[in-house]
Amino acid sequence: MAISPLTVDPIARRMALVDEHVRCENAHDLDGVIATFGAGARYDDEPWAEHHEGLDGVRHFYSSLMGAVPDLTIEILKRYVSADNIILEVVIRGTHLGAWRGLPATGRKLAIPLCGIYTFDADDRLAGERIYYDRATVLRQLGVFHEPQTFIGDATTFLTHPWTIAKALARKLGGK
Template sequence: MITEDVRKARQKLVLDHFRDEVRQDWDDVLSTFPHPHYELIPTMTVHDGQGEVRGYYHDSRVAFPDQDHEIIALRHSDDAVIAEFWLLGTHLGPLGAIPPTGNRFRVRMTAYFIFDAEENLVCERIYFDTLTLLKQLIGGLDLRNPRNWVLAARCVRGLLKTSSDKPHPALTRTTPPAFAD
């Protein structure tokens, strides 16, 4: 079991991390990790190290420059802080191969902020429902308006391209834990 002091220190780190992401102060966000590491489970992608994580930050803020969050709850486990939150923003730039739609989104997410035995943040592992996000980004297009048909076709093409990406092996080659009786 973690102590109250450890719980408070972890919670402060996680809340600072969230705040600095909204401020887009990437140096401060990165300082919360000794080695930045993100795992996005819905897209089966990993961003490991300063360069890859900065690229992830850049790409996500090109797609959603006004990205923000509303924290629902923080929960603590022996090795993690689990954050439940709403992520929201406006799709103003490309999201990978999906062109900007100008639509707003609000998606419920969970992030596991995982700590090692020395209390270093070693991973932020994010879970969310991609269909909920895509329904808001693409489903909001008025297809009765012929001006949106080309954009809708480009979005579908982008989705198909994205769906052909191979999952990161670290997320598919997992080892089941050994449970004690």
């Protein structure tokens, strides 16, 4: 029996696992995604300071995401590989067709640049996935965030931050 290079090379083994993980995400195979994690699984969505621990917690995160964006796809742009971590730069695309973080479905298209850091346990299963992306980009694409330089942004700022606006105007009028 020949020994597979994936068996010998731990980095290749880990890269194959991450590839399988992304393949399962793109196939919307929730059980397949969860199978890439080890028993001590962790998922960290850093922009929201949201942390999911254990296989059930990670499953809940992915189930919510796949329900909100049922046509989700992940395109890998770049990979950075070290002995301990694999980092992917990706673009996540899809349509917001289900409730997400209290926001009902908007039907809007999403294209979110994202960086994911994958760590591994002693059995070379995923110990964790930590993601970073710009929340404002997501909220803008969903139609709930507007730049302050726009009319809607100005109105929203004025209505939600009247004290801040009043202080800024007082400084401006006072010459400070």
